[in-house]
Amino acid sequence: MMKTSLKSTRVRISRLDRMLITAVLLLSSIFPVELFSSTPPAPMGHDGEYSGKQGQVLVVKVKGEEQATEVKGTFLSRTIPFFREFRPGEPAGYIGLLGIDMQDEPGTYELSVEVKQGEQAKQLSFNVQVAKEKFTVEHLKLPKDKVDLDEKSTARWKTEQQLVREALAENSRLKLWRSNFVEPVTGKRTGIFGSVRIMNGQARNPHNGEDIGAPMGTDVAATNDGIVRITVDHIFSGKGVFVDHGLGFYTMYFHLSEILVKDGDLVTAGQIIGKVGATGRATGPHLHWGVKLNGARVNPYALLDLPFKNGVAP
Ligand SMILES: [Zn+2]
Structure with a gap:
């Protein structure tokens, strides 16, 4: 139901969005992004594993992809848009907030992340373990x-x-x-x-x-x-x-x-x-x-x- 695809025509770019785009463009011209790093992506968690309970939010990081133009994850048919993380003095990375729905069935699922750089795209894969929450x-x-x-x-x-x-x-x-x-x-x-x-x-x-x-x-x-x-x-x-x-x-x-x-x-x-x-x-x-x-x-x-x-x- 959320339209997050780049190609979506239903998404309206508001005036604030335009202002923010301008601000981001200005900032990136003042602080040019670093050259592409050969560092392999270093996902957080252990060996690409994440785990969380029903209703929790996981912070997923993709590092070493400074030149990526779009990073987008898919988890249980839901799209997870990643955003660029600016940290002074460190290579840029991308962060996605992965919400585990209160009624997602406990189990292990794949979070696949597509990293696009211009015409090229590569796929990263993470395991996400969904644990049962004890609801009252x-x-x-x-x-x-x-x-x-x-x-x-x-x-x-x-x-x-x-x-x-x-x-x-x-x-x-x-x-x-x-x-x-x-x-x-x-x-x-x-x-x-x-x-x-x-x-x-x-x-x-x-x-x-x-x-x-x-x-x-x-x-x-x-x-x-x-x-x-x-x-x-x-x-x-x-x-x-x-x-x-x-x-x-x-x-x-x-x-x-x-x-x-x-x-x-x-x-x-x-x-x-x-x-x-x-x-x-x-x-x-x-x-x-x-x-x-x-x-x-x-x-x-x-x-x-x-x-x-x-x-x-x-
Ligand atoms: Zn209520």
């Missing part, structure tokens, strides 16, 4: 009409899902996030990511985000820089904001009482984008914070653990 079971009691949807509500829900799918099919082709990730609200985590949900006695979809309980009207901050791709007022999510951080990376903020941004707005890490509320299907005021990384639903708190300081990976 939550029992929730909600008004019957919020769980068992009537025909009209089901139709509304389907239309809304489609609208979101279409909006998220467009994403910034440039990495927009930079510094450390910010927790949007500090509060009590009331709904745990990945938990199996039993609503009024019926098993429902697992919880695809984290719920943070906070008083009505508490400020909600954007976790990082990005573009507001869509703001919604939907049957389940209530008032919600989808922030596009580029390269198929989205964060979502639901059940807001108030939205303080508009579609297409540029936001920076820590900027207040809304207020905590209980709109949509909610039992009380809280923020539902969700993350989608190239189609994978990952634990939002995994972002805070990412080893990026001032935008630079170790």
Whole structure:
């Protein structure tokens, strides 16, 4: 559903993208990239192996490919765009954020990475071991009409899902996030990511985000820089904001009482984008914070653990 291919015609290059492209071009003319190094790619992990649990984010590095023009991975049919890493005094490398979906089956899978340099392309292969996460079971009691949807509500829900799918099919082709990730609200985590949900006695979809309980009207901050791709007022999510951080990376903020941004707005890490509320299907005021990384639903708190300081990976 994410269009990340270079050839994709559905991807819109926004004004910010253009500004960033100009900035990158300017920077690369000031700091010319080093000559092609003969160093073989040195993947992190052990012997090209990575492992992580369901819902985690893995940082995959491809080094010694300074002259690469595009680096792109494929994992379980999902595309992982890699971005260039600038570190003063070191050969450039490429980094990809690999999200393990909360429902990826445990097992070992291949992450194949294509490194393009002009017309030439080569393929690297990594093994990724997906381990089972122990998700909790939550029992929730909600008004019957919020769980068992009537025909009209089901139709509304389907239309809304489609609208979101279409909006998220467009994403910034440039990495927009930079510094450390910010927790949007500090509060009590009331709904745990990945938990199996039993609503009024019926098993429902697992919880695809984290719920943070906070008083009505508490400020909600954007976790990082990005573009507001869509703001919604939907049957389940209530008032919600989808922030596009580029390269198929989205964060979502639901059940807001108030939205303080508009579609297409540029936001920076820590900027207040809304207020905590209980709109949509909610039992009380809280923020539902969700993350989608190239189609994978990952634990939002995994972002805070990412080893990026001032935008630079170790
Ligand atoms: Zn939630």
